[in-house]
Amino acid sequence: MTALEALDIRFPTSRDLDGSDAMNPDPDYSAAYVVLRTDAGDGLEGHGFAFTIGRGNDVQTAAIKALEPFVVGLPLERVVGDLGGFSRGLVYDSQLRWLGPEKGVMHMAISAVVNAAWDLAAKRAGLPVWKLLAQLTPEQVVDLVDFRYLSDALTPEEALDILRAAEPGKAERIARIEREGYPAYTTTPGWLGYSDEKLERLCREAVADGYSMIKLKVGGNVEDDRRRMRIARTAVGPDIRIGTDANQRWDVAPAVEWMRALAEFDPYWIEEPTSPDDVLAHAAIRKAIAPIKVATGEHVQNRVVFKQLLQAGAVDVVQIDAARVGGVNENVAILLLAAKFGVPVCPHAGGVGLCELVRHLSMFDLAAVSGTEEGRAIEYVDHLHEHFLDPAGVRDGRYLPAALPGFSAEMRPEALARFSFPDGPEWRMS
Amino acid sequence: MTALEALDIRFPTSRDLDGSDAMNPDPDYSAAYVVLRTDAGDGLEGHGFAFTIGRGNDVQTAAIKALEPFVVGLPLERVVGDLGGFSRGLVYDSQLRWLGPEKGVMHMAISAVVNAAWDLAAKRAGLPVWKLLAQLTPEQVVDLVDFRYLSDALTPEEALDILRAAEPGKAERIARIEREGYPAYTTTPGWLGYSDEKLERLCREAVADGYSMIKLKVGGNVEDDRRRMRIARTAVGPDIRIGTDANQRWDVAPAVEWMRALAEFDPYWIEEPTSPDDVLAHAAIRKAIAPIKVATGEHVQNRVVFKQLLQAGAVDVVQIDAARVGGVNENVAILLLAAKFGVPVCPHAGGVGLCELVRHLSMFDLAAVSGTEEGRAIEYVDHLHEHFLDPAGVRDGRYLPAALPGFSAEMRPEALARFSFPDGPEWRMS
Numbered sequence: 001m002t003a004l005e006a007l008d009i010r011f012p013t014s015r016d017l018d019g020s021d022a023m024n025p026d027p028d029y030s031a032a033y034v035v036l037r038t039d040a041g042d043g044l045e046g047h048g049f050a051f052t053i054g055r056g057n058d059v060q061t062a063a064i065k066a067l068e069p070f071v072v073g074l075p076l077e078r079v080v081g082d083l084g085g086f087s088r089g090l091v092y093d094s095q096l097r098w099l100g101p102e103k104g105v106m107h108m109a110i111s112a113v114v115n116a117a118w119d120l121a122a123k124r125a126g127l128p129v130w131k132l133l134a135q136l137t138p139e140q141v142v143d144l145v146d147f148r149y150l151s152d153a154l155t156p157e158e159a160l161d162i163l164r165a166a167e168p169g170k171a172e173r174i175a176r177i178e179r180e181g182y183p184a185y186t187t188t189p190g191w192l193g194y195s196d197e198k199l200e201r202l203c204r205e206a207v208a209d210g211y212s213m214i215k216l217k218v219g220g221n222v223e224d225d226r227r228r229m230r231i232a233r234t235a236v237g238p239d240i241r242i243g244t245d246a247n248q249r250w251d252v253a254p255a256v257e258w259m260r261a262l263a264e265f266d267p268y269w270i271e272e273p274t275s276p277d278d279v280l281a282h283a284a285i286r287k288a289i290a291p292i293k294v295a296t297g298e299h300v301q302n303r304v305v306f307k308q309l310l311q312a313g314a315v316d317v318v319q320i321d322a323a324r325v326g327g328v329n330e331n332v333a334i335l336l337l338a339a340k341f342g343v344p345v346c347p348h349a350g351g352v353g354l355c356e357l358v359r360h361l362s363m364f365d366l367a368a369v370s371g372t373e374e375g376r377a378i379e380y381v382d383h384l385h386e387h388f389l390d391p392a393g394v395r396d397g398r399y400l401p402a403a404l405p406g407f408s409a410e411m412r413p414e415a416l417a418r419f420s421f422p423d424g425p426e427w428r429m430s
Numbered sequence: 431m432t433a434l435e436a437l438d439i440r441f442p443t444s445r446d447l448d449g450s451d452a453m454n455p456d457p458d459y460s461a462a463y464v465v466l467r468t469d470a471g472d473g474l475e476g477h478g479f480a481f482t483i484g485r486g487n488d489v490q491t492a493a494i495k496a497l498e499p500f501v502v503g504l505p506l507e508r509v510v511g512d513l514g515g516f517s518r519g520l521v522y523d524s525q526l527r528w529l530g531p532e533k534g535v536m537h538m539a540i541s542a543v544v545n546a547a548w549d550l551a552a553k554r555a556g557l558p559v560w561k562l563l564a565q566l567t568p569e570q571v572v573d574l575v576d577f578r579y580l581s582d583a584l585t586p587e588e589a590l591d592i593l594r595a596a597e598p599g600k601a602e603r604i605a606r607i608e609r610e611g612y613p614a615y616t617t618t619p620g621w622l623g624y625s626d627e628k629l630e631r632l633c634r635e636a637v638a639d640g641y642s643m644i645k646l647k648v649g650g651n652v653e654d655d656r657r658r659m660r661i662a663r664t665a666v667g668p669d670i671r672i673g674t675d676a677n678q679r680w681d682v683a684p685a686v687e688w689m690r691a692l693a694e695f696d697p698y699w700i701e702e703p704t705s706p707d708d709v710l711a712h713a714a715i716r717k718a719i720a721p722i723k724v725a726t727g728e729h730v731q732n733r734v735v736f737k738q739l740l741q742a743g744a745v746d747v748v749q750i751d752a753a754r755v756g757g758v759n760e761n762v763a764i765l766l767l768a769a770k771f772g773v774p775v776c777p778h779a780g781g782v783g784l785c786e787l788v789r790h791l792s793m794f795d796l797a798a799v800s801g802t803e804e805g806r807a808i809e810y811v812d813h814l815h816e817h818f819l820d821p822a823g824v825r826d827g828r829y830l831p832a833a834l835p836g837f838s839a840e841m842r843p844e845a846l847a848r849f850s851f852p853d854g855p856e857w858r859m860s
Contacts, residue, residue: 024524055496055525056536062492063535066485094454095485101678101729103707104534105493106486149705152682152714248531252582275579277533277734279709280741284582299531304707311710 001074003037004113006064008057009049009411010421011352011384020193022219023247027053029384031352032060032109033416036116038076046120047410050108050323051351057421063109066096071113080121084144087114087329091146103301107326114327115357119407128402129328130360134174134367138163141368145333146326149304153311159336166371173367181398182362183377185213185243187350189232192217196231203235210397213241213268213377219249222261229265241268248272248299252281256288269293269317276300282314295319298348302326303333310341317375319348322357328407331361335369344374350381355392356408359399387415431504433467434543436494438487439479439841440851441782441814450623452649453677457483459814461782462490463846464542466550468506476550477840480538480753481781487851493539496526501543510551514574517544517759521576533731537756544757545787549837558832559758560790564604564797568593571798575763576756579734583741589766596801603797611828612792613807615643615673617780619662622647626661633665640827643671643698643807649679652691659695671698678702678729682711686718699723699747706730712744725749728778732756733763740771747805749778752787758837761791765799774804780811785822786838789829817845 014026030053036046050060070090071079079086090110091102099106122129133141138160147156186209189202199216206214216232218225225244232242244267250258255273270292274281276299286294297319300306306325309315318338320331338345345365347358355378362378370376378399385391390408393400402408418426444456460483466476480490500520501509509516520540521532529536552559563571568590577586616639619632629646636644646662648655655674662672674697680688685703700722704711706729716724727749730736736755739745748768750761768775775795777788785808792808800806808829815821820838823830832838848856 024528027525027528053525053528055523056493056529059489059493059496059535060529063486063489066489093485095457095483097453098457098483099486099490099535099538101706103731104536105489105529106535108529149681149708149711152711251579275734276531277732278579278738280738281579281582301533302707304705308708308710 001036001071001076001079002039004065004068004071005035005037006061007033007035007416008061008421009033009416009419010054010057010427011419012426013383014054020191021217021245021247022192022249024053029352030054030057030421032057032064032112033411034064034112034116036071036113036120038120040076042124044120044123046116046123048112048114048116048119048407049353049409050112051354060105060108063105064112067109067113079117080124083117083121084329086117087144087326088146090114091326102304102326107301108324111323111325111327114329115323115407115409118328119409123406126405128360128405129407130363130367130401131174133328133332133360133364134170138167141332144329145336146329150307150333150337153307154337154340158340162336162339163368166368169371170367173371177363177366178401181395181400182359182366183373184211184380184394184397184399185215185241185377186211187215187245187379187381189214190216192220196228199228200231200235203232207236207240211240212397213243215243215245215271215379217247218244218262219246219258222258225258225262226265229262229267233265238266243267243269243271243295245271246273248275250274252284255285259289259292263292267292269295271295271319272298277305279305279308279312279314282309283312286314286316293317295346297321299324303330303337306334307337310337310343315343318343318345320345320358320361321348322354322361328361335361335365339370344376345370346376347378349379350383352384353388353409353411355380355385356388356390359392360402360407363401387411431466431501431506431509432469433465434495434498434501435465435467436491437463437465437846438491438851439463439846439849440484440487440857441849442856443813444484450621451647451675451677452622452679454483459782460484460487460851462487462494462539462542463841464494464546466501466543466546468550470506472554474550474553476546476553478542478544478546478549478837479783479839480542481784490535490538493535494542497539497543509547510554513547513551514759516547517574517756518576520544521756532734532756537731538754541753541755541757544759545753545837545839548758549839553836556835558790558835559837560793560797560831561604563758563762563790563794564600568597571762574759575766576759580737580763580767583737584767584770588770592766592769593798596798599801600797603801607793607796608831611825611830612789612796613803614641614810614824614827614829615645615671615807616641617645617809617811619644620646622650626658629658630661630665633662637666637670641670642827643673645673645675645701645809647677648674648692649676649688652688655688655692656695659692659697663695668696673697673699673701673725675701676703678705680704682714685715689719689722693722697722699725701725701749702728707735709735709738709742709744712739713742716744716746723747725776727751729754733760733767736764737767740767740773745773748773748775750775750788750791751778752784752791758791765791765795769800774806775800776806777808779809780813782814783818783839783841785810785815786818786820789822790832790837793831817841
């Protein structure tokens with residue numbers, strides 16, 4: 001490994017209120033971006049990123065740069081040939097670990113670098129990450145996972161059993177994924193900053209585009225939310241699922257009260273009703289608002305908290321994020337945990353490049369872990385895909401698989417130049 | 431507010447294995463240090479820091495620097511006259527919040543800046559922070575606290591009741607603290623890197639110095655731990671409490687097994703048996719090893735996790751840290767939560783300057799919140815105090831109150847110069 005380059009890339013999304021919700025009124029979607037280079041002579045690079053929403057992307061970029069000594073100088077095979085060991089090496093540096101452990105800025109930096117290593121490994125294998133993962137043996141998959149703090153809920157032996165049980169039919173499922181993709185739902189209609197007219201138009205378009213589920217941001221004002229839910233329900237009809245998303249806005253009692261006020265519009269789930277750290281509050285809310293489901297995960301910091309959400313019966317839906325926990329490896333652990341508890345995984349996406357990455361994880365889950373797409377769909381948001389070399393695409397409400405080898409994390413060089421902060425032309429102008 | 435200066439200060443403690451434990455073999459105790467300046471013309475500055483153990487202190491320093499725009503330019507009164515509002519303003523910047531929320535590097539940066547603001551406010555008031563806090567009305571204390579995500583366990587009204595119940599006798603308790611200080615226990619004997627001879631000698635010295643409790647690091651090797659516990663128990667006799675500290679080393683089953691193997695030496699508590707994120711695992715361990723107590727908190731990220739540890743009956747002892755959660759304000763919330771649940775607070779200290787800070791919080795707790803020192807003691811480690819202007823001191827096993835106005839966070843200018851990383855003389859030499 002010859003170089004780790006870290007770049008501060010920001011998109012001025014706050015100008016149009018794309019991405020506005022109850023807690024995040026004016027995000028500038030950003031990526032703390034990393035490029036890994038080697039002297040293998042094949043011209044292949046590993047690309048990865050942490051997603052942020054603007055301020056602080058410089059701190060995130062500095063955290064990625066702090067991992068340079070743990071990467072540069074390693075033999076290539078110690079990285080792409082031992083992705084489990086490489087990942088654990090980053091997580092267990094004792095000094096950096098103090099800054100978490102396994103949470104926040106430092107863990108997101110590890111995520112970016114681990115994902116970049118997967119991008120590199122998959123490019124070298126000539127496969128998209130999901131297929132590279134799906135062709136591993138159960139033993140090889142288990143070796144990717146750090147079972148520390150998991151053994152009261154999931155042992156390596158239990159993980160092997162889950163993976164072995166999914167072996168029959170794997171080839172057929174892979175072929176079906178390549179043919180038909182994977183279910184998607186869309187958040188495009190529902191941003192809090194959109195007018196009623198735009199909401200209604202986008203709801204109708206979502207149905208016409210083949211989606212069977214949409215999502216609305218809620219939590220600003222309950223009367224506004226009731227009006228917006230009524231508009232959305234009228235526009236999509238009774239058979240389309242409407243997820244709602246409060247982005248951590250509430251304590252337990254207001255969450256219950258608010259969702260009861262929306263219940264007549266048949267919300268499918270409430271996402272992030274409260275703090276992502278609050279396992280017990282999610283459990284209390286879930287119990288109080290059933291049959292409305294409870295979903296969370298985009299801000300859940302690591303496998304330890306996901307484990308507890310499952311142990312406590314706190315969620316109906318696990319929402320993994322591609323770049324917040326420690327990258328592919330920790331997400332494999334979370335997929336296995338969810339399979340153990342029989343809870344479906346519906347990944348968080350949107351932001352910058354999260355749709356591109358997360359489809360790999362769900363397709364691997366379908367191929368080799370849970371073996372089913374029942375109750376499962378990946379979020380789709382139609383922002384910023386044009387900047388990626390292998391952009392996420394949806395057809396008839398289903399994600400298409402990646403077209404190129406790698407993790408689909410690589411941005412076009414012209415985008416990296418234009419949106420470089422603060423010196424790229426997009427920011428110098430403003 | 432005219433300036434926020436952020437400094438990377440590191441002490442080469444790894445050279446002597448001071449601070450070595452089962453998860454942290456070679457720490458270089460460090461401070462991401464902040465100085466707030468004003469144009470008030472009184473020459474007073476606010477000092478604060480986040481404690482780290484070496485690598486990554488640059489990332490932590492960058493995170494503090496990222497808060498500059500939220501401080502510089504504010505009217506002084508918006509900071510020192512509204513410490514609740516100032517603190518919430520840092521926590522709720524929507525873009526920076528994405529990097530946590532309220533955890534890890536960004537939250538520790540907020541801690542440093544909030545604590546520096548308290549240092550400044552207390553210097554301006556001519557009082558140590560604990561007395562400044564203790565003289566506030568219950569309403570003023572409640573206004574310091576962010577109750578978001580707490581209301582299922584603690585409402586503002588309940589907090590007021592707790593504080594009002596502690597009003598009688600407050601003046602007498604303050605006078606007694608000034609006279610007699612606050613109970614301490616010592617971790618000095620028990621670092622994992624010390625020889626048996628050094629362990630035994632330091633245990634005897636601790637008893638001679640008046641301590642009624644010492645602490646041993648455990649979790650490296652169970653036979654070594656049994657030998658070291660036997661040495662320590664023999665050296666201190668049956669009446670001195672011996673805390674043990676595994677620094678997050680175990681899963682549930684090994685924690686239980688290991689502590690049963692140490693039970694014959696009568697350990698008082700096991701600290702950090704497992705991940706600080708794992709409320710349910712702490713609850714399971716506590717149930718299995720009673721009457722050995724379970725303690726945690728130095729790595730607990732925020733009030734939401736402390737709340738759950740208390741709700742789940744997962745801990746016998748709450749260990750607050752002065753500089754990991756969001757500073758004085760969030761620690762006031764945690765003191766109130768612990769009082770609500772009737773669980774004693776025994777702060778984590780050591781590191782760089784944590785002893786200096788945390789005595790203020792326990793003395794405030796005794797004066798105005800719990801009103802008792804029963805079952806309570808502050809950790810004391812005899813490292814690095816010489817670099818502080820108002821160093822922590824212990825006499826007859828009790829912490830002395832701060833001698834100067836402020837939060838005791840200010841390091842001597844010559845220490846800041848000498849240990850500046852990487853350009854200070856201490857590091858240029860090495």
